[in-house]
Structure formats: structure tokens, C-alpha cells
Amino acid sequence: MATEDTSTSNVVEFDALIIGGGVSGVSAAYHLQKTCPSLKFCILEARKNMGGTWDLFDYPGLRSDSDMYTFGFSFRPWASQTQSVIGTKQTILDYLHTVVxxxxxxxxxxxxCQVLNADWDSQEGNWTLTTSQKQNHDDSTTTVIYRARYLxxxxxxxxxxxxxxxxxxxxDAFPGPIIHPQHWPKDLDYKDKNIVVIGxxxxxxxxxxxxxxxxHAASHVTMLQRSPTFMASRPSHMTILSRSILYWFGQDATRWFYILFGMFFYNICQSFPRALSEFLIDGVEHQIGSDKFKEDDWTPRYKPWDQRLCACPDGDFFKTIKSGKASVVTDHIVEFTEKGVRxxxxxxxPADIIITATGLKIHFFGGxxxxLDQKPLDMPSRFIYKGFMMNGVPNFFVAGGYTNASWTLKIDLTMQAASDLINIMETKSYRYCQPELPKPGNEMEAVPSIDLTSGYIQRSKHLIPSQSTFYxxxxxxxxxxxxYSLQFQSLEDDTLKFSK
Known part of the structure; x- marks a missing residue:
């Protein structure tokens, strides 16, 4: 067991601190280094490796659910000798390590280095972070204090x-393994087993x-769901059209093709939900065959893109259902038994192994x-400003991606904007800046900042900062x-308060 050494606390000073070494942290570091090269910064990563989510998850088949031309960074285009557009865990990690x-x-x-506390000191104009940091020579930890103006x-x-x-x-009645995919056992033997996947x-x-x-294939897999999800087949490699765009116009044009196509499809879903629902459901029946299609198993209760659309590269999931190697059951669980799930x-x-693919726990800011001046920050009462700051929280930049497109698209824009804002502050000798809400009498309506009906979002609405109804x-x-708003409009607007 690790022991914590709190006898001495080291204090380390930086200009900026980046918490997290995944996709968002890499983007923040690149833009900060490019825009503000004189600033001293540090990435604090709780794990042993870079990669964030992609280093953590390790279940079979792990891949991106967005095309890599938009999931890759704008400053380092995705390039694949195989012309793949869906990235596996390893290809994504290789890409991130290459960028680093x-x-x-x-x-x-x-x-x-696990960040435990972050406190803004108004008198000093600094963030002070208390961290628990593992030592290289053993499993002991020590408390290290970091200070920086920007976080x-x-x-x-x-x-x-x-x-x-x-x-x-x-x-407890079920004697076999019960596994959540977030912590997949490396030595799990599922050959010739009956598996129930819940979710x-x-x-x-x-x-x-x-x-x-x-x-090592399982004997049979049953997907047990309470209600269906919208799914769609998509090519795992470039189409003739996208290959032609890449050949004639290059990487940037290919990236824009995928951006615009994604926006087009999302807006079609929003504008014509009934027609798109029928289109997606008919597509499933076409893929798996009418003999295996049951309407109750494939007709969701929500409109397309009220939850993220599940992409099936080359229709692999549908092919598995059609082959009989897997089946879908729509029902509610009564209990676990010695033999499986009732x-x-x-x-x-019947089950030898149960996999609970039941979602995530929302945990903003790494827990x-x-x-602010030793007073707790009430997160639900805060509003998100332009997707990367919160009102009344000085020099604090938040990485949040899109829910309807690649995470990285939004991250690239907001991390560049944050770095540009820091450059303005450094040039004009401002000590801090923070967004401020409209004056009393112009109160804003608070709505959830993540507009999905997914269970993991609905369970955590009370923990999430809000958005409002206008820019x-x-x-x-x-x-x-x-x-347009982040790159071509001035960042020095009436909402931001600057102070020296």
C-alpha cells in the first residue's frame, strides 16, 4: 500500500498548469507553447502515461466513434497508410505519442501527480494546487504544492x-466474473463462454x-438492453469520394469534408427526426435481415441525436447479429442467478460472464x-462562457468538446482561444480576467450545458455548470x-473583466 509523506511540502512555481495529459491536455500544451512561448508551464498527469481515456480503457475492439480526420488535431493532421478513418486504441495512442x-x-x-485541491488567491492573483505525487523509487507519495497564474x-x-x-x-448469486469494461481484466478467458452484455x-x-x-471467440453473446439505441453502419476506410478529395486537394480539404458532412447529417436529424428515425431503423433491418429484426428491439424512445449515434464500422455489429453469434434482448432485469440473468x-x-456496459460516472475536473479564496465553488450555479471559461472564476480554462461531433474539434478551438487570451493578458500586463454575468435585471435562464438524454448525463445534471439561451x-x-466567434471575433468583449 502506498504511504504518503506529508512531513515536507515542496512548492513549485509555473506560469500555467495543465491538469490532464489526454487529448485535451495535449491540445492545450501545443497552443500555449505556440502562442505564449515565453511562459513556463507544466502538464500534471495522474497516470503513468499520456493518453487519458485511450490509455485507461483496454477492452476488446476499443476504437474511436468519430472519424480520425476530425478527431485528429488541426495542427497535426491524421495520416494513415491504410486510409482508415476509424482509429483503434493503439493507432490513437501512437498518434498522440507522435504529436507529443x-x-x-x-x-x-x-x-x-494527482491534483487534490485548487484554490484561487485573489490577493496574489494565483492558483495554488495541492497534489499527491508518487515517488519514482517506490510507491510512497509526497505532497507537492504548485502555483501558477493560469489553470x-x-x-x-x-x-x-x-x-x-x-x-x-x-x-452475489452469480458465481462468474462480473466486469465493467472500464476496468477490463487482461487475463479474461472468454473462449466458448456464454456472455451477457448489459447495455x-x-x-x-x-x-x-x-x-x-x-x-478466443465466445460461444454466444446476448446484448440485454432496457431500450434500443440508434445505430448506423459507416465505412471504416475512406470512400472513393474522400480518397479523391485527399488526392486532389490534400489533408485540410479532407478534414473539412468530414466536418461538413457530419454537420449536415446532424442537422438533417434535427430537422427531420421522424424521417431519419425510419431511415436508421430500416437500415438496421436491411443489415441484419427481416428474420432477425424485431421492431421493439431496434426502435428507440428518443429522437436521433438526443443521444450520441452509435457508429458500427463496416456494419460489424449488424453482421454479428445476422450470423447468430450474438442476439438482442429488450427486457428488464429481475435478478442475477447462479445460471445468469433473470x-x-x-x-x-444463461451466462458464464456478465459484462456491465452500463455507462460512466460523471466526475468533472478530475474530482x-x-x-475561490478558500470558499467552495458551487458548480451548478456557474455558467459556461464560450465553452471554455466559467463566470466569476479567474484565469481558469475548461476543456469541453462537442456532443454531436468529434471531441477534438471544439477542444482545438477553445484551447487556442484560451492561449490567445493569455497572450493578450501578458501583452497588456493584466493580472487576471474572468467572465461576468449580466447586471441584475438581465438574469439568464439556466439550462443544462450538456443537452443529451443519455443516462450518465441525466444522473449528473446537478453537478454540471449551466449554459443559457444566448451567446x-x-x-x-x-x-x-x-x-467564427472564437477565431475571428475579438476576445476582449464586454463580458470579460480584466484587472491589473
Whole structure:
């Protein structure tokens, strides 16, 4: 067990601190280094490696659910010899490590450094971070204090320690492994086993084809869902059109093709939800065959893009269902038994292994305690400004991506804007800046900042900062609008308060 040495506390000074070494942290570091080269900064990463989510998750078949031309950074285009557009875990990690090496960012990283508290001191105009840092020579930890004027939170939005698992009645009666994909055992033997996967989201759709292929394939996999999810097949490699664009016009044009196509499809779904619902459901029936299609199993209760659309590269999930290697059951769980999972309408679904692909736990800012002059920050009462700051929180930049497109698209824009704002402050000798709400009498309506009906979002609405109904407090989920407002409009607007 690790022991903590609190006898001495080291104090380390930087100009800026970036919490998190995943996709968002790498983007923040690149833009800060490019825009403000004279500033001294450090990336504080709680894990042993860079990569964030992609270093943490390790379940079979793990891949991106966005095309890599938009998931890759604008400053380092995705390039693949195989012309793949869906990235696997390893190709994404290789890409991130290449970016880190190419821009010499590794020298700025402090690994195994968990941020516990972050406090803004108005008198000093600094953030003070209390961290628990592992030593290189053993498992002991020591408390290290970091100070900086600027703070980037690039921690993602969910709990890295555990995923969300509901309370299942009689759970202890099941003698076999019960596994959440967030912590996949490396030595799990599922060859010739019956597996029940609880859940129908992106994780389940990714897992099931992988569990049924290869020399270690399961005997049969049952996807047990409470309600269906919208799914769609998409090519895992470039189409003739996208290959032609790449050949004739290059990487930037290819990236714009995928950006605009994604925006087009999203807006079609929003404008014509009934027609698109029928289109997606008919597509499933076409893929799996009418003999295996049951309307109740494939007709969601929500409109397309009220939750993220599950992408099935080359229709792999549908092919697995069609082959009979996997099946779908729509039902409610009564209890676990010695033989598997008892449901309301289907008696016992036999299982040797149960996988709970039941979602994530929201955990903003890596679970650190944030205070302003030692007073706790009430997160739900705050409003998100332009997608990267919060009202009344000085020199604090938040990394948040799109819900309807690649995470990285928004991250690139907001981290560049944050770095540009810091450059303005440095040039004009401002000590801090913070967004301020409209004056009394112009109160804003508070609405959830993440507009999805997904269970993991709905369970955590009370923990999430709000947005409002008008700019700059509105998150429009629109890349073109954000690109214009963040890159071509002045960052020195009437909402930001600057102080020397």
C-alpha cells in the first residue's frame, strides 16, 4: 500500500498548469507553447502515461466513434497508410505519442501527480494546487504544492476510478466474473463462454463483434438492453469520394469534408427526426435481415441525436447479429442467478460472464476540490462562457468538446482561444480576467450545458455548470459558428473583466 509523506511540502512555481495529459491536455500544451512561448508551464498527469481515456480503457475492439480526420488535431493532421478513418486504441495512442514527441511536449509532463485541491488567491492573483505525487523509487507519495497564474482543466468529464454500475438484485448469486469494461481484466478467458452484455450504448456495440471473432471467440453473446439505441453502419476506410478529395486537394480539404458532412447529417436529424428515425431503423433491418429484426428491439424512445449515434464500422455489429453469434434482448432485469440473468419476460439468460456496459460516472475536473479564496465553488450555479471559461472564476480554462461531433474539434478551438487570451493578458500586463454575468435585471435562464438524454448525463445534471439561451453563454454545438466567434471575433468583449 502506498504511504504518503506529508512531513515536507515542496512548492513549485509555473506560469500555467495543465491538469490532464489526454487529448485535451495535449491540445492545450501545443497552443500555449505556440502562442505564449515565453511562459513556463507544466502538464500534471495522474497516470503513468499520456493518453487519458485511450490509455485507461483496454477492452476488446476499443476504437474511436468519430472519424480520425476530425478527431485528429488541426495542427497535426491524421495520416494513415491504410486510409482508415476509424482509429483503434493503439493507432490513437501512437498518434498522440507522435504529436507529443514532434512538438517536444514530454519535457513539460509530471506523471503520477494527482491534483487534490485548487484554490484561487485573489490577493496574489494565483492558483495554488495541492497534489499527491508518487515517488519514482517506490510507491510512497509526497505532497507537492504548485502555483501558477493560469489553470487549464483538461481532465475529461468522468470518473477514472470506476464506471457506473446499477444495483442488481441478488448480484452475489452469480458465481462468474462480473466486469465493467472500464476496468477490463487482461487475463479474461472468454473462449466458448456464454456472455451477457448489459447495455446497448457505444461500448456494447464495440465489444460484441470483438468477443465473437478470432480463436478466443465466445460461444454466444446476448446484448440485454432496457431500450434500443440508434445505430448506423459507416465505412471504416475512406470512400472513393474522400480518397479523391485527399488526392486532389490534400489533408485540410479532407478534414473539412468530414466536418461538413457530419454537420449536415446532424442537422438533417434535427430537422427531420421522424424521417431519419425510419431511415436508421430500416437500415438496421436491411443489415441484419427481416428474420432477425424485431421492431421493439431496434426502435428507440428518443429522437436521433438526443443521444450520441452509435457508429458500427463496416456494419460489424449488424453482421454479428445476422450470423447468430450474438442476439438482442429488450427486457428488464429481475435478478442475477447462479445460471445468469433473470428478466421479466425471458426467464433466465444463461451466462458464464456478465459484462456491465452500463455507462460512466460523471466526475468533472478530475474530482479535485476547487475553491475561490478558500470558499467552495458551487458548480451548478456557474455558467459556461464560450465553452471554455466559467463566470466569476479567474484565469481558469475548461476543456469541453462537442456532443454531436468529434471531441477534438471544439477542444482545438477553445484551447487556442484560451492561449490567445493569455497572450493578450501578458501583452497588456493584466493580472487576471474572468467572465461576468449580466447586471441584475438581465438574469439568464439556466439550462443544462450538456443537452443529451443519455443516462450518465441525466444522473449528473446537478453537478454540471449551466449554459443559457444566448451567446456567449450558449453552447451551439456548431463548429462553423464557434470557429467564427472564437477565431475571428475579438476576445476582449464586454463580458470579460480584466484587472491589473
Amino acid at each position: 514527441k514532434e512538438f517536444d511536449l514530454q519535457k513539460h509532463v509530471q506523471f503520477q 487549464f482543466s483538461c481532465t475529461g468529464y468522468y470518473n477514472y476510478e470506476e464506471g457506473y454500475t446499477p444495483e442488481f438484485p441478488n448480484r 446497448s450504448g457505444a461500448t456494447a456495440v464495440t465489444l460484441i463483434p470483438s468477443l465473437t471473432e478470432g480463436p 428478466t421479466e419476460k425471458n426467464d433466465v439468460l 479535485m476540490n476547487i475553491t 456567449p453563454w450558449r453552447l451551439y454545438q456548431n463548429y462553423l459558428y464557434d470557429k
